Amino acid sequence: MSYAAIHPDWEKPRSNMVDGYSLEMTAKEIEGLREAAPLIRPGTQIAVTFLPGEEMEQRVEAAVLVRQLGFEPIVHLSARRLTSEAELDKYLADITGKAGVKRVFIIAGDPPEPEGPYSTSLEIIETGLLEKYGIQIVGVGGHPEGHPNNSKDELWDWMERKLAAVRAHGMTPLIVTQFAFDDDAIVEWVGEMRSRGIDVPVRLGVPGPAGIKRLLGFAKRCGVGASASVMKKYGISLTNLIGSAGPDKLVDSLDKKLSDAEHGRVRLHFYPFGALTASAEWINKYDAKHS
Template sequence: MALLPFRRKEAPGPSGDLSAILSGYSIEVMPRTAAKIDDFKALLPAGTRVYIAHIEGTPIDEMVATAARLADDGFDVMPHFPARIIADARVLEDWIARYQAEAGVTQALLLAGGVAKPHGDFHCSMQLLETGLFDRAGFTRLHVAGHPEGNLDIDPDGSDRAVMEALRWKQAFAERTDAQMAMATQFAFDAAPVLAWSRRLRDEGITLPVHLGIAGPAKLQTLIKFAVACGVGPSLKVLQKRALDVTKLMLPYEPVEILSDLSATADLGLIEQIHIFPLGGIRASADFAARHGAGQQAPVQAEA
């Protein structure tokens, strides 16, 4: 069954009002960062989708325990399945079964993962999809990675030919299955290249909704480190320009500019909602979202 055409839940807000663009945002945690939070219900709106990043070396026991805790608190849990750290189909099937049995998980983010050399049989998310294991287990929502500014791991020459070919494959997969699919993207700092990419995809017949990654509040040095490590493209210039402004150099970065530009844009292409990477801490990101009207949240304290 094909996916329904994308439909925005809320109209963009006026310039300076970020409540609409942040409505329904998702956020990412890791087991070690989640362990620092005593009560997620005091931080995040009820039902928030919480991705659980699976970093190489993290035991599956910790991943599943974190998923169970968040699910028990009423959150919409979406663990990462990084293809290159999954040895084979047997391991994949075991992970799926454990997430379901112990945390009631029925959704997943499938991605290649940041490992240069695969640990086993898989090297990309398409191979995970092709196993059919998620479908047989009754997973209802499958997200894949998006790269608005390209991906040098996939296209070392700087083109986006392989990335676009993969997206067309995933679009075709979505059309022949009943899974709800979307793209969760790498974070960016400038709306212009992201909007151009989103509109280009739509014009080329891609209809997968985009859950756009943005970096939550953090120190400038922290953001530059993560941006370089993650291969952020042209929008990195926003941070570089900020670093040259001595009046802003020591101030924490907040994603107000990119969100304001998106909120004031009539045509967002495929962008459906915002996904926050809490690079400066979960509490800082949750507080930022709450201050800008994203749900009813309690005031939060400094990151532990």
């Protein structure tokens, strides 16, 4: 596999854990991206989410700005939030035509009932529309701490089916995980994935620096484990919710426990929770300290 297709930095072993990182933004964070842009490495891959309360035009505008600022857009597709095949077709036409998008990340989405014809991310892959519009890299989700609606075996089965479908349609797969706080759970999950023969590059989701209440709020909303013991490892006391926390301990631990030889190509994907500038500053400080 050519790791350069995922990210040019991935052809060489990482010098530290923030090499080849990616970031996430919502369609409404255009001004936040403009502010943070001078702090973000040129060519960084920036994901544009597909959340409720946004218009398609906002998402397209965000992807266009990512490209204009010298970064690489990764556009999310939420299967259950798409109302029709025509809407999917037009969205793909807009993001590829206006923002030169070559990368997408597909999730099923939160709605219990689909708003259109698609219930799963696999159904999006099988439409044939991605390759029609020149999409080259397709990201699918990974869940180191499990998922409330699927068993562990079901999650592995779904992953393998989606990866096979991406390849069958002539595209390159990538795995991007939900953010997690537990380094041991993350490392164990990557190890199990490799033991199953899944050799796909992985972006591990980690939280950017944020207020403690905000972090825990996102964790609860996303079904991420936030037990007292895990939070203590991460540096948060559940009895003291004042202040902010950064991913220093988590990233340091992952850096020590993950190796290219044993775990394959693994890089980080930061969830800034609306704080793009703070996340970019943290990444730059970490890089300077570990270079």
